[in-house]
Structure formats: structure tokens, C-alpha cells
Amino acid sequence: MSDNRGNFSGRIGFILAAAGSAVGLGNIWKFPYLAGQNGGAIFLLVYLACVFLLCYPVMVGEIAIGRAANSDANGSYTKLGGKRWGALGTFGILAGIFILSFYNVVAGWAFGYFLHISFGDLLNETDFGGFFGAFVNDIMDVSSTKGFASSNLIFSAVFMALTAIIVSQGVQKGIEAANKIMMPALYVILIGIIIYSLTLPNAMSGVKFYLIPDFSEFRIQTVFDGLKQAFFSLSLGMGCLITYGSYLKKTDNISKSAAIISIADTSVAFLAGLMVFPLVHFLQWKLQVDNVATAGPPLIFIVLPQIFSEMGPLLGRIVGGSFFLLVCFAALTSTISLLEVPVAYFVDSKKMPRKTMVWVLAGVVFVLGLPSMVSQGMVPLLNKLPFYPFIGENKQDWLTFVADMCDISLVIGGCLMSIFISRRWKIENMHAEIELSDVGYSTSFLKKYLTFTITYIAPTLLGVLSVLVILEKFFGLSNLI
Ligand code: TRP
Numbered sequence: 084m085s086d087n088r089g090n091f092s093g094r095i096g097f098i099l100a101a102a103g104s105a106v107g108l109g110n111i112w113k114f115p116y117l118a119g120q121n122g123g124a125i126f127l128l129v130y131l132a133c134v135f136l137l138c139y140p141v142m143v144g145e146i147a148i149g150r151a152a153n154s155d156a157n158g159s160y161t162k163l164g165g166k167r168w169g170a171l172g173t174f175g176i177l178a179g180i181f182i183l184s185f186y187n188v189v190a191g192w193a194f195g196y197f198l199h200i201s202f203g204d205l206l207n208e209t210d211f212g213g214f215f216g217a218f219v220n221d222i223m224d225v226s227s228t229k230g231f232a233s234s235n236l237i238f239s240a241v242f243m244a245l246t247a248i249i250v251s252q253g254v255q256k257g258i259e260a261a262n263k264i265m266m267p268a269l270y271v272i273l274i275g276i277i278i279y280s281l282t283l284p285n286a287m288s289g290v291k292f293y294l295i296p297d298f299s300e301f302r303i304q305t306v307f308d309g310l311k312q313a314f315f316s317l318s319l320g321m322g323c324l325i326t327y328g329s330y331l332k333k334t335d336n337i338s339k340s341a342a343i344i345s346i347a348d349t350s351v352a353f354l355a356g357l358m359v360f361p362l363v364h365f366l367q368w369k370l371q372v373d374n375v376a377t378a379g380p381p382l383i384f385i386v387l388p389q390i391f392s393e394m395g396p397l398l399g400r401i402v403g404g405s406f407f408l409l410v411c412f413a414a415l416t417s418t419i420s421l422l423e424v425p426v427a428y429f430v431d432s433k434k435m436p437r438k439t440m441v442w443v444l445a446g447v448v449f450v451l452g453l454p455s456m457v458s459q460g461m462v463p464l465l466n467k468l469p470f471y472p473f474i475g476e477n478k479q480d481w482l483t484f485v486a487d488m489c490d491i492s493l494v495i496g497g498c499l500m501s502i503f504i505s506r507r508w509k510i511e512n513m514h515a516e517i518e519l520s521d522v523g524y525s526t527s528f529l530k531k532y533l534t535f536t537i538t539y540i541a542p543t544l545l546g547v548l549s550v551l552v553i554l555e556k557f558f559g560l561s562n563l564i
């Protein structure tokens with residue numbers, strides 16, 4: 084290949100970067116609270132089924148498209164399928180820009196909490212819900228009344244700048260290098276906190292809730308939530324893995340890499356639950372209450388800090404600080420992948436200079452995120468969107484709305500991608516791409532399985548689910564069934 088687009092140094096670099104993209108707020112912030120809301124173990128089962136039956140084939144397909152075309156999301160679809168299919172790439176790039184816009188806001192909160200817990204006096208609070216409410220509400224609070232200057236505007240600007248600095252260094256020196264440091268660190272911190280949390284009183288009750296399924300808890304909502312979460316968590320459906328796949332060498336095995344990425348991502352989500360539920364049940368024991376597990380989105384920002392403060396000033400600072408550092412690492416390896424997608428488009432398809440585009444796009448995404456930032460109370464209209472009434476109390480804000488629309492776009496994107504592979508690009512071409520680096524593939528069961536899932540299962544199931552999810556969001560599920 085005689086181009087200067089950049090490449091990962093090898094399979095390990097690619098796997099770490101793609102796993103870094105996959106492991107993020109989705110695993111540590113979203114997965115535990117979704118599991119908490121959806122009955123714990125039963126959600127875990129549904130989630131695993133989604134990952135291995137549906138998402139794995141989509142992931143292999145995405146990586147194969149990128150590597151075969153050797154271009155960005157738009158460029159790859161255009162090259163393999165013509166201009167009209169290129170629009171699917173553009174749709175994905177736009178979805179990525181919107182994901183990054185709200186994602187960076189939440190990452191900014193995590194960064195702020197890291198600073199507040201490690202260096203401020205957040206753990207002396209008595210009302211953690213109140214603190215979080217005030218924290219996300221007032222984005223310009225630099226008064227330092229909380230013992231620490233607090234401004235989400237600055238926190239998320241810094242986070243976006245860190246992302247931009249890494250992406251501007253290019254694929255190998257920026258993205259790969261950053262992941263090679265942050266991903267191992269992330270595992271070490273995660274496992275350290277799990278070991279500690281398992282030693283706390285009442286930890287086992289949390290483990291039981293998380294691991295022993297109660298089938299009476301099963302609801303159709305669990306399937307929707309599981310599927311959307313699996314797409315989001317694996318970074319599928321918007322061309323992120325097309326882009327990363329395009330930097331993968333022809334000699335590197337696609338199907339094995341995809342399996343490792345899926346397992347790495349799923350194991351971090353699983354471990355995050357194993358870290359959070361013992362902590363939550365420890366708190367229930369301490370406060371003698373029996374339901375803090377389903378705290379929803381604020382779980383890690385309200386319930387966990389309260390737990391850290393129960394640990395005493397020094398230990399709380401150490402465990403709490405490490406926890407939020409872990410969240411920041413996870414988020415950063417994801418934000419760089421999200422920024423890389425539009426950057427790659429402008430570099431490959433539009434022949435623009437990387438560094439300039441990185442900063443321009445980072446600025447644009449940051450501005451796009453401002454409505455999400457002020458939607459947590461500061462601007463009442465954005466806090467309670469009039470056209471979004473079926474989502475439930477406290478979940479009608481702009482940030483949630485954008486996140487929901489992005490989730491849906493990913494499922495639709497995955498559905499259209501599988502249609503693209505089977506009807507336009509043709510499944511044989513995908514197989515040929517995989518075979519380049521996998522000698523046993525042509526006679527394998529995997530090959531048949533991928534043919535079957537990508538041709539029949541993924542388009543129909545994802546198609547039906549996309550429609551149901553849209554209906555559910557705008558008309559309410561209880562009105563449907
Ligand atoms: N997967 C990441 C998480 O779980 C988020 C993410 C990064 C993402 N890149 C993506 C989601 C591309 C969808 C598409 O936090």
C-alpha cells in the first residue's frame with residue numbers, strides 16, 4: 084500500500100485501539116445502571132446474546148469493509164458500493180459527531196469528579212444528589228465554593244483538547260500509543276477496585292443480584308435496552324470500525340481480532356458491574372435501605388461518591404480518585420475513536436490536512452455539545468423537551484434525546500450495513516477479504532455462520548427492532564403492546 088494514511092503497527096495495536104474505542108462510558112457508566120434497571124442478571128444474559136449472535140457478525144463486516152476499501156467511512160462505502168451508498172457513510176459520520184458532542188459532556192463530568200474527589204473536598208458532602216444537581220446545572224461555576232473551582236464548560240473543553248492532541252498525532256503515534264498506555268492501566272485499576280469492593284460487608288448480596296437471573300424480571304424493554312447498549316458499547320453501526328479497520332494490515336486476522344475486541348469490551352462491562360454492585364449493596368447495608376441499585380444515569384455520580392465518602396477521607400480519596408481516573412481513561416480512548424471518524428473523512432476523501440481538521444472538528448463538536456451541557460437544568464426548555472414525552476420522568480432532556488437518537492441510528496446503521504454487504508458488495512467479497520489473513524476460514528463453520536447472520540438474521544432482526552425502538556421512543560411502549 085503506497086499511501087500515507089497511517090497504519091496500526093500490527094494486530095495488537097489495532098486490537099488495543101479498537102478495544103479502547105469500545106470500552107468507554109458505555110461500559111462503566113451505562114452498563115451497570117442499565118443492568119440495575121433491568122433486573123441485573125437477566126440483562127446480562129440478554130446482552131451477551133446480542134453481542135455474540137448479532138453484534139459479532141456486524142463487527143467483522145465493518146472491519147472487513149474498512150480494510151478492503153482502505154478508506155474512511157464515506158470513502159469506503161463509495162468505493163465498494165457507489166456514491167449512493169456513500170451516503171450511509173456520511174450518516175454514520177454525522178451520528179459519530181453527535182455521539183461525541185454529548186459524550187464529551189459526560190466525560191467532562193467524570194473529569195471534574197476526578198479532580199473534585201482527588202484534590203477537592205467533595206467527599207465531605209452530605210447531599211450527593213444535591214451536589215450532582217448543582218454541578219451539572221451550573222456549567223460556569225468558577226466560584227470555588229465547593230472547595231474547588233468547578234466549571235463543566237472548562238472540564239469538557241479540556242477533555243476535548245486532550246482528545247484532539249492525541250488524534251492530531253496520527254494513527255500510530257497518537258491513537259495507538261495512547262491506547263497502549265491507557266488500556267492496561269484501565270484493567271489494573273478496574274481489577275484493583277473489584278478486589279477491594281468484594282471485601283466489603285454485604286458485597287455478596289450485590290454479586291448475587293448481578294449474577295443470579297430472576298426470569299420474572301424479563302420484559303421486552305430489556306431486549307431493546309440490551310441491543311442498543313451492545314451496539315453502542317462495541318462502537319458499531321457508524322463506521323468507527325470501518326475507519327479503524329482501514330488502518331489494519333492485510334496480514335492481520337479480522338475474525339480473531341473482532342472476537343478479542345468483543346470479549347475485551349464485554350469483559351470490561353461485566354467487570355464494571357462486578358465492581359459497582361458490591362459497592363451499591365455495601366451502601367444499602369450501611370444505610371439499612373434496600374433499593375439504591377436502580378439509581379439510573381446518576382449511579383456513578385451520586386451513589387458511588389456517597390460510597391467513597393463512607394470509606395473515610397483517605398481511602399475514599401484513593402478509591403474514588405482511581406475510579407474516576409479509570410472512567411476518564413475509558414472515555415478518552417473512546418473520544419479519540421469518535422473524533423478520528425470525521426477526521427479520517429476529511430483527510431481521505433477531502434484531502435485536507437489532519438492537524439487542522441482535528442482542531443476544527445473538535446471545536447465544532449464542542450459547540451454542538453453545549454445544548455447538552457445546559458440541558459441538565461440550566462435551560463428549562465432543554466431540560467424538558469415538549470416533543471419527547473414518553474421517556475419517563477427526568478429523562479426528557481436534550482442530552483438524553485441526542486443519546487437516544489444516536490442509539491437508534493447505530494442500530495439502523497448496522498441494519499443497512501448488513502444489507503450493503505449481502506446485496507451490494509456481496510458476501511463473497513467480504514469472505515475474500517477475511518480469507519486474506521485467515522487460511523482456515525474458507526472451510527470453517529464461522530464462514531457459514533457469518534453468511535447466514537449477515538444475509539438473513541441481521542437485516543430482518545435489526546430492521547424490526549429499529550422500527551420498534553423508534554415507536555417506543557416517540558409513542559411509548561405501553562401504548563404499543
Ligand atoms: N463504545 C464506546 C463506549 O462504550 C463509545 C463509542 C466510541 C462509540 N466510539 C463509538 C459508540 C462509535 C458508537 C460508535 O463508551
